[in-house]
Amino acid sequence: MIETYYELMRRQGISRRSFIKFCSLTAASMGLGDAGAQQIAQAMQTKPRTPVIWLHGLECTCCSESFIRSAHPLAKDVVLSMISLDYDDTLMAAAGYQAEEALEETIKKYKGNYILAVEGNPPLADDGIYCIPGGRPFVDKLRHVAKDAKAIVSWGSCASWGCVQAAKPNPTQATPVHKVITDKPIIKVPGCPPIAEVMTGVITYILTFDRLPDLDAQGRPKMFYSQRVHDKCYRRPHFDAGQFVENFDDAGARMGYCLYKVGCKGPVTYNACSAIGWNEGLSFPIKSGHGCIGCSEDAFWDKGSFYEHLTTIRAPGGLGIEGTADRIGLTAVAAAGAAIAVHAAVSAIKQARSKTSNDKLSEVEK
Amino acid sequence: MAIIQTQGFTLDNSGKRIVVDPITRIEGHLRIEVNVDKDNVIRNAVSTGTMWRGLEVILKGRDPRDAWAFVERICGVCTGVHALASVRSVEDALGIKIPKNANIIRNLMHATLYAQDHLVHFYHLHALDWVDIVSALKADPKKTSELAQSISPWPNSSPGYFREVQSRLKKFVESGQLGIFAKGYWGSAAYKLPPEANLMATTHYLEALDFQKEIVKIQTIFGGKNPHPNWLVGGVPCSINVDGTGAVGAVNMVYLNMIGDIVNRTIEFIDQVYIPDLLAIASFYKDWAKWGGGLSGQNVLAYGEFPDIANDYSNKSMLLPSGVILGGDLKKVHEVDLKAADQVQEWVTHSWYKQGDESKGLHPFDGVTDPNFVLGPGTKGTRTNIENLDESAKYSWVKSPRWKGNAVEVGPLARYIVAYASGNKEIQEQVNGALKALDVPIGALFSTLGRTAARGLECQWAAHKMKYFYDQLMANIKAGDLNTANIEKWEPSSWPAEAKGVAPCEAPRGALAHWVKIKNTRIDSYQCVVPTTWNAGPRDQKGQIGAYEAALLNTPMVNPAQPLEILRTIHSFDPCLACATHVMSPEGEELVSVKVC
Numbered sequence A: 001m002i003e004t005y006y007e008l009m010r011r012q013g014i015s016r017r018s019f020i021k022f023c024s025l026t027a028a029s030m031g032l033g034d035a036g037a038q039q040i041a042q043a044m045q046t047k048p049r050t051p052v053i054w055l056h057g058l059e060c061t062c063c064s065e066s067f068i069r070s071a072h073p074l075a076k077d078v079v080l081s082m083i084s085l086d087y088d089d090t091l092m093a094a095a096g097y098q099a100e101e102a103l104e105e106t107i108k109k110y111k112g113n114y115i116l117a118v119e120g121n122p123p124l125a126d127d128g129i130y131c132i133p134g135g136r137p138f139v140d141k142l143r144h145v146a147k148d149a150k151a152i153v154s155w156g157s158c159a160s161w162g163c164v165q166a167a168k169p170n171p172t173q174a175t176p177v178h179k180v181i182t183d184k185p186i187i188k189v190p191g192c193p194p195i196a197e198v199m200t201g202v203i204t205y206i207l208t209f210d211r212l213p214d215l216d217a218q219g220r221p222k223m224f225y226s227q228r229v230h231d232k233c234y235r236r237p238h239f240d241a242g243q244f245v246e247n248f249d250d251a252g253a254r255m256g257y258c259l260y261k262v263g264c265k266g267p268v269t270y271n272a273c274s275a276i277g278w279n280e281g282l283s284f285p286i287k288s289g290h291g292c293i294g295c296s297e298d299a300f301w302d303k304g305s306f307y308e309h310l311t312t313i314r315a316p317g318g319l320g321i322e323g324t325a326d327r328i329g330l331t332a333v334a335a336a337g338a339a340i341a342v343h344a345a346v347s348a349i350k351q352a353r354s355k356t357s358n359d360k361l362s363e364v365e366k
Numbered sequence B: 001m002a003i004i005q006t007q008g009f010t011l012d013n014s015g016k017r018i019v020v021d022p023i024t025r026i027e028g029h030l031r032i033e034v035n036v037d038k039d040n041v042i043r044n045a046v047s048t049g050t051m052w053r054g055l056e057v058i059l060k061g062r063d064p065r066d067a068w069a070f071v072e073r074i075c076g077v078c079t080g081v082h083a084l085a086s087v088r089s090v091e092d093a094l095g096i097k098i099p100k101n102a103n104i105i106r107n108l109m110h111a112t113l114y115a116q117d118h119l120v121h122f123y124h125l126h127a128l129d130w131v132d133i134v135s136a137l138k139a140d141p142k143k144t145s146e147l148a149q150s151i152s153p154w155p156n157s158s159p160g161y162f163r164e165v166q167s168r169l170k171k172f173v174e175s176g177q178l179g180i181f182a183k184g185y186w187g188s189a190a191y192k193l194p195p196e197a198n199l200m201a202t203t204h205y206l207e208a209l210d211f212q213k214e215i216v217k218i219q220t221i222f223g224g225k226n227p228h229p230n231w232l233v234g235g236v237p238c239s240i241n242v243d244g245t246g247a248v249g250a251v252n253m254v255y256l257n258m259i260g261d262i263v264n265r266t267i268e269f270i271d272q273v274y275i276p277d278l279l280a281i282a283s284f285y286k287d288w289a290k291w292g293g294g295l296s297g298q299n300v301l302a303y304g305e306f307p308d309i310a311n312d313y314s315n316k317s318m319l320l321p322s323g324v325i326l327g328g329d330l331k332k333v334h335e336v337d338l339k340a341a342d343q344v345q346e347w348v349t350h351s352w353y354k355q356g357d358e359s360k361g362l363h364p365f366d367g368v369t370d371p372n373f374v375l376g377p378g379t380k381g382t383r384t385n386i387e388n389l390d391e392s393a394k395y396s397w398v399k400s401p402r403w404k405g406n407a408v409e410v411g412p413l414a415r416y417i418v419a420y421a422s423g424n425k426e427i428q429e430q431v432n433g434a435l436k437a438l439d440v441p442i443g444a445l446f447s448t449l450g451r452t453a454a455r456g457l458e459c460q461w462a463a464h465k466m467k468y469f470y471d472q473l474m475a476n477i478k479a480g481d482l483n484t485a486n487i488e489k490w491e492p493s494s495w496p497a498e499a500k501g502v503a504p505c506e507a508p509r510g511a512l513a514h515w516v517k518i519k520n521t522r523i524d525s526y527q528c529v530v531p532t533t534w535n536a537g538p539r540d541q542k543g544q545i546g547a548y549e550a551a552l553l554n555t556p557m558v559n560p561a562q563p564l565e566i567l568r569t570i571h572s573f574d575p576c577l578a579c580a581t582h583v584m585s586p587e588g589e590e591l592v593s594v595k596v597c
Helices: A005-011 A016-029 A034-046 A062-067 A075-082 A096-109 A138-147 A156-160 A196-209 A236-240 A325-335 A339-356 B055-059 B067-072 B081-094 B100-129 B141-151 B159-174 B195-215 B217-223 B253-284 B412-421 B425-438 B448-478 B531-536 B547-552 B564-572
Strands: A050-056 A083-088 A114-119 A149-155 A186-189 B003-006 B009-012 B016-020 B030-036 B042-049 B300-302 B305-307 B318-320 B323-325 B344-347 B380-382 B385-388 B400-403 B498-507 B510-519 B522-529
Touching: A005 A016, A016 A034, A034 A196, A050 A096, A050 A138, A050 A196, A062 A156, A062 A196, A075 A083, A075 A196, A075 B195, A083 A096, A096 A138, A096 B016, A114 A138, A114 A156, A138 A149, A149 A156, A149 A196, A156 A186, A186 A196, B009 B042, B016 B385, B016 B564, B030 B547, B030 B564, B042 B531, B042 B547, B055 B067, B055 B522, B067 B081, B067 B522, B081 B100, B081 B498, B081 B510, B100 B195, B100 B217, B100 B253, B100 B305, B100 B448, B100 B564, B141 B159, B141 B195, B141 B253, B159 B195, B195 B217, B195 B253, B217 B253, B253 B425, B253 B448, B300 B412, B300 B510, B305 B498, B318 B412, B323 B412, B412 B425, B412 B448, B412 B510, B425 B448, B448 B564, B510 B531, B531 B547, B547 B564
Parallel strands: A050 A083, A050 A114, A114 A149, A149 A186
Antiparallel strands: B003 B009, B016 B030, B030 B042, B300 B323, B305 B318, B344 B400, B380 B385, B498 B510, B510 B522
16 A cells, blocks of 8 residues: 555645645746645555656766756655655665666566656767766666656656757767657756756656646746747846846946846746746856856857847847747757758657647556 | 786676666666675676767757756756866966956855755765665654754654654555555665664655655746856856845845745755764664775865866865875875866777777866777677677776876765865864764775765755855845956857867766867757766776776675676766766768677
């Protein structure tokens, strides 16, 4: 008999009242009303903890570090009460043989019912020998674990797009997860790293509603990635008024003017930084005085200097940019000179999307 | 089989071979193979980095002002350290001087990382090597409370508090879903703590997990986010405005107050939780003052950190000094020169790279890195399914850096040995106090226990230095200095046609430096030699072993099927393999064929 989240929370001394409050706050943070809160409460009282396998490829572990920064819910509560983190080489007690044994047991015991979270990506050059944990190419491990997963979460820009090791000339042929695994629902949570509460928000959403959140054409949850950092930036009025920082630490910088002219990529970056903020909403890059470097966008490393201002943006005022997430993303890729990649990406997205819409996950993998 | 003598160690690979891969609770991917004799004592050790990302080639041709963001992604655990090393090196190359406030803010951000990273290492990456969480279920919460109150004034110490945590733990275990604690080595005879100490430490594992996210908020205020805050060549990107128009859009009184509060809470947590726990746990594991010393009693290296004077990275300015100790002679501290061609050099004899003459080491300004994945004739398995590596040939993605040809250890212990030998009173008092509290001689420093203790002491030192830097910042603002960036040489048109630079840095895991060459306003070459390269690197052309391999030798294992002893010593270094194995020079652009010879 596996316990429900609610039972665990009660045993941990969390009152019924606090539990209901938690559900309401979770629902509110996702833009859901009372009905949503009831749904969350219902789910948490009836479901066992979902097994999660968290793999690491070529990466820097910033996603794991971000994850443990989550305040609502606390990482501790996610790991102890919401999911069952059955394999994660960064945090698990066991090593070597015992760690691999834990992995195989989880795959076998929860066949078709575990979530695979991937941090980093597999390098495909030279048969994958640039990442060989356990003496074997990481790409083989990824395929092996993905085979019986219910769904895949691609944490961060490495798993979602390739990120820094895939920047030109991508010497190890580091490749995002969706280009290697094409027969599973994949939810991309890009960012370098993603915001902590976005990570735990995605997990909580999947657990409570038993489905992937609504995704955009590139496979990102619409609830966090459908608007530009620019759209909700608190410095936006200065952009509209034509008040810009011309140089770092100039008079404009000290008054919090718009950072567009010192390279801010907020106008072409789809992320929740300006709305949800970092580290419990404390700040985000623009607020602290540095332009957005666009770290949640595909190939953001190859779009020119972080300090060159965007020439495609009509500023200030006027029509501004009103392209869709799809158009902006695809334009940027094409500009990077990879028209073929665009076609491949679109196909992969269509393929993934057809599997992931709003179907219940439990019905996806029969 | 061969018996090899090197650096006073004897290597014998004739006994049973044990492989631990993956080494968990580290950053990145590391494999350890050892041979044990009939008494299960480790007689040979092989350290292998199993990943490689090639970041330097990616940097070629980029804007040097962007480099910090690329190299920051070398590591998200010691987030920001590569960015700091990068901006310092570019500033050295271009002759850029940063304002006083920028230096203080960088120091404060860096000390913040030391505090958070060391804390997370102790509780979340290392503690489970010493703490048996299943045993904690048997603890008496009342006795646990008495224990906790006897060693610390930390207020979360009532019997009810520990009972609640124990109850949560019990129900977690009873759920049958053990998550990250599954398949641990619980109940092993290698665990020595009484149940009450196990419960106290487990409770603090959870408390520290909650608290660490508070410490890094200082980086968020100055850098906009954590992990991976933003940095700037020429200073820091944040502006200060305490009383002018638009102050709410800059670092203002509210944020400064918040930072002051976080600093105080950090000091309190480390003084009252980490340090008492460290000493309490260490007192049950004094045996570990005998094992795991490796190179620490011989050769250690530190580049120095926390410049008290802006733009001065000499020992006149550094709060933690630079220097090298050779042959265990604490009376002689050798000077480090990062630009001297005969000091820092890297070898690839046993690394999966090739170069013209592999008997030679290369200074990072002249580094060559050309991947060459070749396995030795004694390898068991295949190139894509390795069972046992052959350490007589190439066997790691990590290179072998040496200082004047010597293998050295780096990290908190190395920094503390160098500071101690350099006569730093503050560090000497702290170390002597800890040795006295544990009733162990100074020789105990050169061990797994010493390495773990040094990290804790340094965490405490860093937390108190956060306060020092905060006070400096407030005083400087009070004196009317608000400058945070020097943009005189921001425009590439102001740069010389060619320039090269390097500056020292000490990451939480040890000595770090980036060597950058700039040509026609673009990066011409970029090389990083990082802490885990020094420690985890394989043998060199003379067969000299590195710090990990040396530290594992002669350690007895309770049960070779449960590699707790290997984990203890390896974790005491706090490995960071993403850092160690990204190195590649422009010459390495063309990937070479791969074969098993």
